[in-house]
Structure formats: C-alpha cells, structure tokens
Amino acid sequence: MPAHHHPRPVRRHLVGAVVLGSAALLAVSGCTNNTPAPAPAPAQSSGAGAGSGSSNDAAGQKVTIGFSAPAADHGWIASITDQAKATATANSDIDLKVAAGTNDVNQQISQVETFINDKVDAIVILPFDGAALTTVAKKAMDAGIPVVNVDREFSDPNAARVTVLGDNYGMGVSAGQYICDQLQGKSDAVVAEIAGIDSLPLTQDRSKGFKDALAKCGQDVDNRVAADFTVEGGEKATSNLLQAAPKIDAIWNHDDDQGVGVLAAIKNANRSEFFMVGGAGSANAMREIQSGNGVLKATVIYPSTQGADGVKLARLLVQKKGLSDIQEVEVPRKVQLYAPVVTKDNVDQYLGTAFES
Structure with a gap:
C-alpha cells in the first residue's frame, strides 16, 4: 500500500562568474575569427551535474538519520524498513536510528519528537497518517532538520524538504x-x-x-x-x-x-x-x-525501495550534494518512482528488490 520544505542556504559558486566571463570572451573572438567558438563547458559542482567524477557513492561526512514507519503488518511495509536498514548498512557514513514500527499516530509523533530532541541530522518518515504527522514534521523542519516524506504525503508541503512517492x-x-x-x-x-x-x-x-x-x-x-x-x-x-x-x-x-x-x-x-x-x-x-x-x-x-531511496536522499541533503546524473545542484523537491510492468521476460531485473508477501 501506501506520499514540505524549509529554506536552507543556497550554495553560491564563483564558477558562475567564471562561465559568464568566458562566454563574453568567446563572443568577442567569434566576431574576429571565422572558426566557430566552442560552447563553454558546463559548471561542475560537488556531487551534482556531470555524473562522471561524481563522488556521491564515496563515504563522506557521517550522517545520523532518524527513520520511522508503520508496523510491518504487510509485506510491502516490512520491506520498506528492511531495505532502509540494508541501505544504511551498505553506506558507512550513515548512522540510521530506526524507531519501532507503529500504527499508533501518537506514538509515531513521539518518535519524531525524540529525533528532534536528539538533534539528528535528518528524518525519513513513512507516516501512518500523513495529515496527522504534518505538524511534528513541520516542527522538525523549523528546527533545521530536513525531513524526507515517504509515500503518504503530509497535508502541508512545507513539512518536508523532499517527498518520495510511488505512482x-x-x-x-x-x-x-x-x-x-x-x-x-x-x-x-x-x-x-x-x-x-x-x-x-x-x-x-x-x-x-x-x-x-x-x-x-x-x-x-x-x-x-x-x-x-x-x-x-x-x-x-x-x-x-x-x-x-x-x-x-x-x-x-x-x-x-x-x-x-x-x-x-x-x-x-x-x-x-x-x-x-x-x-x-x-x-x-x-x-x-x-x-x-x-x-x-x-x-x-x-516500489518498496521508497524508504531506502529516502535514506539515500537524506544523506545527500545533509552532505550538501545533489543527484550526480542531473545538472541541478540540489536534491529535487519531489521524486516519483515509475510503475513498470513485470513479466516473464523481465522478471529477473526486478526480483532482487521485491518484497516477500
């Protein structure tokens, strides 16, 4: 089954000024030379833009992430938490604090309150009830802790920095x-x-x-x-x-x-x-x-990878990186995953990340 935004400082780069200056010089040379001027190279940034040379997979700054999801009373929900844990284990720079799965809204609110008091670096949450968890998620954002909302959307988009959704x-x-x-x-x-x-x-x-x-x-x-x-x-x-x-x-x-x-x-x-x-x-x-x-x-x-995807995106947010295969220097506001059809012809491609019913 199944899902927000606090302003944070925008990284400013001197490289923009350099590119503009280079473009001006190229424009001048184009007026005095019959050979077409080459286009300026795209600006590079740490962990964003041109994927070659990206260091997103290399261990970086240690990141403590609080994780909360409903009780594992459904195969898909169980896999959400299991895959989030596996992702943290596979990344040595992630310290994942996993709260006990609960279908009690008040208990999940208390879990987020604890994460805020513990001053974790980021919070990833699949809320049992998105509307009910909105206020405490907004409180975390106001405290400077980026929140990644998974699957069940909050009622206020300002309650999360990133939302990861299925389709x-x-x-x-x-x-x-x-x-x-x-x-x-x-x-x-x-x-x-x-x-x-x-x-x-x-x-x-x-x-x-x-x-x-x-x-x-x-x-x-x-x-x-x-x-x-x-x-x-x-x-x-x-x-x-x-x-x-x-x-x-x-x-x-x-x-x-x-x-x-x-x-x-x-x-x-x-x-x-x-x-x-x-x-x-x-x-x-x-x-x-x-x-x-x-x-x-x-x-x-x-996809039951949504929790794991949320953990990886939270890591990038804290480490001030973007997605290495797009030019934008920030992690996107919303990530919606695709709904492909699995048949006998392509089942091997998807079986590895499937959940057990």
Whole structure:
C-alpha cells in the first residue's frame, strides 16, 4: 500500500562568474575569427551535474538519520524498513536510528519528537497518517532538520524538504495498457478488477488510471470488487467475483499481498480461462510469473525501495550534494518512482528488490 520544505542556504559558486566571463570572451573572438567558438563547458559542482567524477557513492561526512514507519503488518511495509536498514548498512557514513514500527499516530509523533530532541541530522518518515504527522514534521523542519516524506504525503508541503512517492495512478495505467495489449482488440472481452480499500485515495487513483487506460483501447471494467489489502480479504472478494462472473478474460488485482488470497480463491474455484495482473511487485508473485504455470502473467511495481531511496536522499541533503546524473545542484523537491510492468521476460531485473508477501 501506501506520499514540505524549509529554506536552507543556497550554495553560491564563483564558477558562475567564471562561465559568464568566458562566454563574453568567446563572443568577442567569434566576431574576429571565422572558426566557430566552442560552447563553454558546463559548471561542475560537488556531487551534482556531470555524473562522471561524481563522488556521491564515496563515504563522506557521517550522517545520523532518524527513520520511522508503520508496523510491518504487510509485506510491502516490512520491506520498506528492511531495505532502509540494508541501505544504511551498505553506506558507512550513515548512522540510521530506526524507531519501532507503529500504527499508533501518537506514538509515531513521539518518535519524531525524540529525533528532534536528539538533534539528528535528518528524518525519513513513512507516516501512518500523513495529515496527522504534518505538524511534528513541520516542527522538525523549523528546527533545521530536513525531513524526507515517504509515500503518504503530509497535508502541508512545507513539512518536508523532499517527498518520495510511488505512482498509484500510473500503476492503473500500466496494468490497463498491458491488458489492452494482451486482449488485442477483442471486442467482447470481460475485464475484472480486484481493488484494495475503496475509501483510500491510493485505491481511487489506481482504479482511475486503470479505467482511463482501458478506455483508450475500447475496454472497460465489467466486474469490480474491493478487498482490504489482506490475504483473507483478497480470498473473500475474489470468491464473490468469480461467483458473479461466470466468464472473465482478464483480472487486475491491485495488491500482491492480498493476491495470495486471490490466487487461493481462483484455485479453489478451478478457474483458469483468464490471465491476471498483480500489483506492488512481491517476490512470490514474481516467482509465480517466472514459473509460467498459473494465471498470473504480470505484476505492476509499486516500489518498496521508497524508504531506502529516502535514506539515500537524506544523506545527500545533509552532505550538501545533489543527484550526480542531473545538472541541478540540489536534491529535487519531489521524486516519483515509475510503475513498470513485470513479466516473464523481465522478471529477473526486478526480483532482487521485491518484497516477500
């Protein structure tokens, strides 16, 4: 399942003046010489701009980062914290202080308060409730501690310096496009959807993306049920769906954790006339895709690397570096990760960072 800004001093470089001066000299020489003047080289900066020569991967200033996320009661959430820890271990200049996972909003607020009192260098947080954690995140920002907001967005953009997001709408689009490609214009196709929790904006975004993508190839959602991101919920909702729809050509299931129950219900009903696309990208779903033996033929990624990405971005913020493969000298304000489709053809590329359901 699933997501802010305190001004900090902008680094000023004398190199800008040098480049302007060089450009002026080149303009003069261009008036007196028939040979075209070469373009001035782009300005270089530490850890930003031209990627060759970047030192972002080399150990730098020691950075203490506070990390807080919900309780690991879901494979995707568990992976968020596990991958954040693994990233810290792999970088000797990161000291990651991991708070106990909690679904208690007040406890998570207290964790952030503790990080502020301990004067950590940065905080990475996947809030259980983005709106509820906004005030304390803003307090951290006001204390000069950059906050990286993961997945569930705060209600005030000034409560974080960077926000790392998956792409819920994009998941729906990717799933819909894949199904369109597989149906190849079949006019009487029956497409079904097994959503997550309908009251959540993320579920609504996924469903909208799916509907929009299907519309472009003349398809629509013929049967739809909602589960609750659990194995039990997935099995129950799918049983209801299969009873209501005696014939189906394609199914998109929003979440691979609930997908364990979805596949169990399909097996119990002895149905196999359709193909299925999963969601989020669990390792067990990818292994099922890899086998090629069942109805699950693809899954759409909702990266569980978001916490790890947040930790790496927090490290760069504190060390006053940018992203080495872009010219901008600062870390971007928002990073939204892509929602690729994983099939048997490319599963090996994604299995290494997949979470276990």
